[in-house]
Amino acid sequence: MKYRVLVVEDQSDIRTAIQAFITRSGYDVVSVATGEEAWESFQTEEFHVILTDMMLPGLSGEELIKKIRAESDIPIIVISALTDEMFQINAYEYKIDDYVSKPFSMNILIYKIEAIIRRTYTEALTEIEYKDIRLIVNNYEVFYHGELVDLTAKEFELLQTLLLGKGKIYTREELIDLIWGYDYLGDTRTIDMHIKNIRKKLFPELIATVKGVGYRIERN
Structure with missing residues (x-):
């Protein structure tokens, strides 16, 4: 089984780098620049993990997470340059699964994705x-x-x-x-x-x- 990841990041250079690295690590990746595009993709396609920035144009990362959580428990990892402790605590209150602060190691990001996938999906795989x-x-x-x-x-x-x-x-x-x-x-x-x-x-x-x-x- 090949797992699918949705990447939501408005900065094109970061979005491209994340997509390329995760793809090389063996995942199917869809990347979008806005919360609206992410919401549309979530409604029409199947994903196993969502990576999203919080500071998005239009529909914010916070609003996107709230909409997704109203319908699904899919694992969500927040990637953000906002390192304030209270901001991160508030993000976890939206029922996210992990938080990665920019700048970050791509290898650490992959470890986090793999850990979440093992925890969430391999228990059902016999x-x-x-x-x-x-x-x-x-x-x-x-x-x-x-x-x-x-x-x-x-x-x-x-x-x-x-x-x-x-x-x-x-x-x-x-x-x-x-x-x-x-x-x-x-x-x-x-x-x-x-x-x-x-x-x-x-x-x-x-x-x-x-x-x-x-x-x-x-x-x-």
């Missing part, structure tokens, strides 16, 4: 099927040609992360943060060892190496 593999989500069971494969816990979590993000290139650092946690102090080359083991237990072509960048599983 199985992933890819070629001759069947993975039982969050249950530490993987079958290959119908036979149970003996993966360690970290091998399973690594494979599940790559399968959920099919098409996205993950760096070693991203995988360490997502699976071992931000406070992991070991060598990121442990990722290479786990990838090697997964390939041996399943099949070598399953996980592609992107030279100088990281790893990914190709889309079907």
Whole structure:
């Protein structure tokens, strides 16, 4: 499944940069410049996450969020140059899911999107099927040609992360943060060892190496 993100940002350079980065990370992205366009897109298309600025021409970010929340619990991340504490507190009172202050790291933004998607959607996803593999989500069971494969816990979590993000290139650092946690102090080359083991237990072509960048599983 490919997740869809709606980006609402009136500054064209920022909007273009966000759309390009999120697209490269494996998501379908629709970007618009105004609250009115966002509302129209929300009503006519399906999205999994909305990223919106608060200071928008016409229909403001606040008004847009209120209209969306009257109809949906879709995850909303606010991106804003307004860093005042009370403003951020008020934004959370509109039932947003996260707040990112400008300027921000694109990598951190992707982490936040992925965390929200895992929390919101993967609980409902029970199985992933890819070629001759069947993975039982969050249950530490993987079958290959119908036979149970003996993966360690970290091998399973690594494979599940790559399968959920099919098409996205993950760096070693991203995988360490997502699976071992931000406070992991070991060598990121442990990722290479786990990838090697997964390939041996399943099949070598399953996980592609992107030279100088990281790893990914190709889309079907």
